[in-house]
Amino acid sequence: MKQVIHLTVNGDSHELYLDTRRTLLDVLRNELGLMGTHRSCDAGDCGACTVLLNDLPVTSCLVLAVACDGAQVLTVEGLRCGDGLHPVQQALVETGGIQCGFCTPGMVMSAVALLGEKRRPSEAEIRAALAGNLCRCTGYGKIIQAVQRAAGEAT
Amino acid sequence: MGHVVPRPDAVAKVTGAARFADDYDFPGLLHGRALRAGVPHAILKRLDVAKAKDLPGVVAVLTAEDIPGERNHGLVIHDWPALVGVGEKVRYVGDAVALVAAERREIATQALELIEAEYEPLPVVSDPVQARQPDAPLVHESGNLLKHIKVRKGDIEEGFAQAEVILDEVYHTPTMEHAFMEPECSIARLTAEGRIEVYVGSQIPYADRDQIARCLALPPEKVRVIGTLIGGGFGGKEDIAGQIHAALLAQATGRPVKVLYDRHESLLVHPKRHATQIRVRLGVKRDGTLVAAQTELYGDSGAYASLGEKVMTRATTHSTGPYIVPHVKADCYAMYTNNPPSGAFRGFGVTQSCFAVESAMDQLAERLGMDPVELRRKNALRVGSVTNTGQLLTESVGLLECIDRVEAEMRRLSGGRDPFKPQVVPGAPNRVRAWGLAVAFKNTGLGGGAPDKASAEVELFTDGTAEVRTSSAEIGQGLVAVLQMIAAEELSLPLEKVRVLLSDTDLTPDGGPTTASRQTYVTGNAVRLASDVVRQAVATTLAEKYDVPPEGVRFVEGLAQVNGHSVPLGEAVAMMKAEGREPKATYEYWAPKTQPLGTGGDMHFAYSFATQAAEVEVDLETGEVRVLRVIAANDVGRVINPLGLQGQIEGGVMMGLGNALTEEFIVEEGRVITDRLARYRMPSIVLTPQIIPIVVEHPTGEGPYGAKGIGEISSIPTTPAITNAVYHATGVRVKRLPVDQDWLAREIARRERPQDV
Numbered sequence: 001m002k003q004v005i006h007l008t009v010n011g012d013s014h015e016l017y018l019d020t021r022r023t024l025l026d027v028l029r030n031e032l033g034l035m036g037t038h039r040s041c042d043a044g045d046c047g048a049c050t051v052l053l054n055d056l057p058v059t060s061c062l063v064l065a066v067a068c069d070g071a072q073v074l075t076v077e078g079l080r081c082g083d084g085l086h087p088v089q090q091a092l093v094e095t096g097g098i099q100c101g102f103c104t105p106g107m108v109m110s111a112v113a114l115l116g117e118k119r120r121p122s123e124a125e126i127r128a129a130l131a132g133n134l135c136r137c138t139g140y141g142k143i144i145q146a147v148q149r150a151a152g153e154a155t
Numbered sequence: 156m157g158h159v160v161p162r163p164d165a166v167a168k169v170t171g172a173a174r175f176a177d178d179y180d181f182p183g184l185l186h187g188r189a190l191r192a193g194v195p196h197a198i199l200k201r202l203d204v205a206k207a208k209d210l211p212g213v214v215a216v217l218t219a220e221d222i223p224g225e226r227n228h229g230l231v232i233h234d235w236p237a238l239v240g241v242g243e244k245v246r247y248v249g250d251a252v253a254l255v256a257a258e259r260r261e262i263a264t265q266a267l268e269l270i271e272a273e274y275e276p277l278p279v280v281s282d283p284v285q286a287r288q289p290d291a292p293l294v295h296e297s298g299n300l301l302k303h304i305k306v307r308k309g310d311i312e313e314g315f316a317q318a319e320v321i322l323d324e325v326y327h328t329p330t331m332e333h334a335f336m337e338p339e340c341s342i343a344r345l346t347a348e349g350r351i352e353v354y355v356g357s358q359i360p361y362a363d364r365d366q367i368a369r370c371l372a373l374p375p376e377k378v379r380v381i382g383t384l385i386g387g388g389f390g391g392k393e394d395i396a397g398q399i400h401a402a403l404l405a406q407a408t409g410r411p412v413k414v415l416y417d418r419h420e421s422l423l424v425h426p427k428r429h430a431t432q433i434r435v436r437l438g439v440k441r442d443g444t445l446v447a448a449q450t451e452l453y454g455d456s457g458a459y460a461s462l463g464e465k466v467m468t469r470a471t472t473h474s475t476g477p478y479i480v481p482h483v484k485a486d487c488y489a490m491y492t493n494n495p496p497s498g499a500f501r502g503f504g505v506t507q508s509c510f511a512v513e514s515a516m517d518q519l520a521e522r523l524g525m526d527p528v529e530l531r532r533k534n535a536l537r538v539g540s541v542t543n544t545g546q547l548l549t550e551s552v553g554l555l556e557c558i559d560r561v562e563a564e565m566r567r568l569s570g571g572r573d574p575f576k577p578q579v580v581p582g583a584p585n586r587v588r589a590w591g592l593a594v595a596f597k598n599t600g601l602g603g604g605a606p607d608k609a610s611a612e613v614e615l616f617t618d619g620t621a622e623v624r625t626s627s628a629e630i631g632q633g634l635v636a637v638l639q640m641i642a643a644e645e646l647s648l649p650l651e652k653v654r655v656l657l658s659d660t661d662l663t664p665d666g667g668p669t670t671a672s673r674q675t676y677v678t679g680n681a682v683r684l685a686s687d688v689v690r691q692a693v694a695t696t697l698a699e700k701y702d703v704p705p706e707g708v709r710f711v712e713g714l715a716q717v718n719g720h721s722v723p724l725g726e727a728v729a730m731m732k733a734e735g736r737e738p739k740a741t742y743e744y745w746a747p748k749t750q751p752l753g754t755g756g757d758m759h760f761a762y763s764f765a766t767q768a769a770e771v772e773v774d775l776e777t778g779e780v781r782v783l784r785v786i787a788a789n790d791v792g793r794v795i796n797p798l799g800l801q802g803q804i805e806g807g808v809m810m811g812l813g814n815a816l817t818e819e820f821i822v823e824e825g826r827v828i829t830d831r832l833a834r835y836r837m838p839s840i841v842l843t844p845q846i847i848p849i850v851v852e853h854p855t856g857e858g859p860y861g862a863k864g865i866g867e868i869s870s871i872p873t874t875p876a877i878t879n880a881v882y883h884a885t886g887v888r889v890k891r892l893p894v895d896q897d898w899l900a901r902e903i904a905r906r907e908r909p910q911d912v
Contacts, residue, residue, distance in 0.1 A: 035178035036171015038386070040336050041418045045833040048336055076171035085169065093165040096798040099806065100631030101168030102336035102386030108169060130840045134832075136334055136387050137631045138802060139809030140840040
């Protein structure tokens with residue numbers, strides 16, 4: 001079965017005629033060519049495909065695209081602040097919270113959602129907000145530091 | 156050297172611009188999938204692909220008969236069939252029996268379901284100890300023994316005769332999964348010239364090329380492997396995954412084909428960390444001097460050889476720890492089973508044997524009534540020691556400094572209390588804390604007589620920039636920054652003037668496998684020496700022009716200074732070109748020669764050393780273990796990029812923590828139970844402890860600027876440091892990984908609750 005939906009992604013509106021079984025992740029990558037959102041577990045276990053759906057972080061592999069009709073989606077490609085990086089991105093680059101980089105866009109989106117909700121989160125709040133984003137390379141310590149730095153709390 | 160350099164690819168990775176293999180698209184791209192046997196041991200009796208072929212959208216269905224060249228691939232032994240044919244044997248659930256290429260991935264998936272495969276089941280062998288029994292089912296006709304590995308030193312009978320205390324214990328470690336975040340993906344396409352290009356994130360591009368070429372019956376030059384960014388490897392992207400399948404389908408259809416694994420297929424198919432059973436017998440004098448060490452290891456190598464023999468050799472040679480032991484006997488049986496194959500995984504067998512011997516050392520210390528740090532210090536390898544394989548260590552042995560500095564930090568953080576005695580958490584009588592400590596060593600480089608070489612090309616351009624080229628892989632560890640720093644240092648160029656091109660078998664010379672913590676040392680030296688040759692060529696050109704000896708040319712920040720003139724490097728390059736001189740050089744660097752196991756001499760050209768101490772908090776009622784702090788000292792020879800080094804330490808510790816407490820890849824009778832990521836229990840950010848890194852620098856004479864490997868050693872002692880801490884907190888000795896929480900709670904309940912002292 002197919003259905004028409006309207007989706008605003010990174011500020012651009014799209015009208016899409018989609019098989020109702022397709023996921024938001026699939027549509028972002030394969031219809032809109034937004035390859036910054038990564039497919040890793042396809043089961044909501046790892047957080048690599050995290051995007052913001054109406055400002056809330058979701059694992060896009062678990063969201064049916066047709067359920068997003070009329071929604072606003074923000075992916076990592078839509079994050080830039082003016083000409084530069086978003087503070088979370090900048091902090092990750094500087095602290096070294098990136099290695100292979102496959103989890104990074106999802107991690108960034110979860111952190112951005114956290115800082116949107118809470119300007120100065122505690123370390124426990126940072127851990128709780130990023131608990132669904134797995135990283136196999138960094139050990140997470142520098143990611144915590146990066147979020148703290150982005151929140152202006154770095155020591 | 157030694158200053159912080161951010162990753163050159165960091166901005167692309169953080170903005171989503173970075174491209175991994177699955178992010179590539181080509182006109183006319185088909186989607187390839189493999190039908191997996193799903194049975195652990197069987198004869199393939201019948202295969203009918205007719206219905207799959209008839210499905211609209213299916214472009215090709217291939218079976219074993221369609222392979223034009225050799226059926227088998229493998230990094231050491233070619234024993235792994237790209238496809239199992241009718242009448243042939245399936246040896247594990249992940250064996251492929253047919254390939255489909257279709258216009259869309261969903262169609263390919265649907266086509267797999269239409270393939271009819273019938274199997275005649277065979278008895279399954281799923282345990283390496285069982286596999287060695289005379290009546291065990293045979294995985295391969297040649298027998299189940301992949302390799303019996305032996306280490307002999309002194310006279311083991313004599314050693315135990317001298318011993319005053321003998322400890323004899325058996326430990327078990329489970330199969331482990333790399334869980335790199337990016338599942339395997341290969342894209343193959345034919346070029347107009349009739350060559351095949353394969354885009355893949357691989358740790359060994361040239362080995363991929365050769366294995367693809369053999370199966371396709373092509374000369375290797377007809378295959379080009381183009382490395383994409385790699386979303387984690389940890390040893391799990393050394394073997395062939397979808398590369399050959401994609402190439403076969405591209406060859407058969409004439410169209411580009413993407414073979415992308417979903418997580419289920421990734422978990423099922425690629426080689427794992429060996430499950431082991433390790434017996435450790437240690438003989439010691441009452442004063443703590445080790446006199447004899449005997450070990451017996453069984454390694455579950457699974458269905459195919461992969462790097463199993465090499466991994467278990469490393470497990471065996473490191474199985475008596477980084478200690479001076481006059482009498483050693485170690486035997487390892489690397490066994491074939493019907494489990495998924497085992498191969499390379501960060502630590503390369505030493506992760507397992509370090510857990511065994513470092514648990515045994517703690518038990519021995521208790522038996523002797525001796526401080527566990529003191530027991531290790533007394534026996535630690537140092538310059539002048541001879542290893543269990545007969546290697547005289549002549550330099551770069553920083554183990555004692557690692558031990559001293561970790562102990563000092565641990566005692567400082569313990570505030571004068573005995574770190575190895577349980578402390579009840581104030582206000583939480585159910586929770587106790589204690590420290591544990593372990594040491595480790597790990598070879599840098601292939602060793603054991605294997606030729607270990609890397610080639611690198613360095614070219615200068617008239618715009619004053621340089622490009623470094625080598626096939627080595629950036630798997631997240633930070634190699635690009637290291638090679639960039641080395642070339643910049645040697646060419647006296649600002650960092651941003653140096654580009655690094657990796658992993659393209661047409662454009663980059665062979666840097667060798669990205670394994671064995673070898674890239675900084677081996678390829679780093681190739682880049683250093685290639686840069687030197689280029690610099691000398693520039694100096695020669697300028698020396699002739701200004702009539703000075705070449706030594707009179709000095710290089711400073713992108714300028715060549717000669718006879719009072721300052722010539723920008725780009726101009727010097729233009730002069731060279733005008734004279735018909737090439738401003739580039741390729742250097743093939745050979746690491747120092749090593750000797751095969753059993754022949755004595757230098758089995759490895761360098762070792763890294765480490766000590767870690769972990770503080771745990773155990774809930775005595777629930778058995779929950781939390782790691783609070785880890786002090787990690789690593790002797791890395793010389794620091795090149797502190798940021799990359801820290802990343803390796805923190806990531807390594809976290810992987811060791813998962814190895815100790817949560818991770819287990821469960822296989823029952825050859826059937827994979829851990830078939831989705833959530834079932835693997837890889838640690839999340841919630842479990843991250845405070846990590847206190849201590850850098851120890853005992854330089855090697857030959858490594859670049861004195862450096863040696865860090866990628867593996869950082870992860871190796873973490874697990875026994877944690878399990879030793881669990882013992883100190885609870886009195887429960889962990890002999891089987893991971894620490895099962897329910898088991899620990901039951902064991903604690905059987906003992907008297909430890910008292911705060």
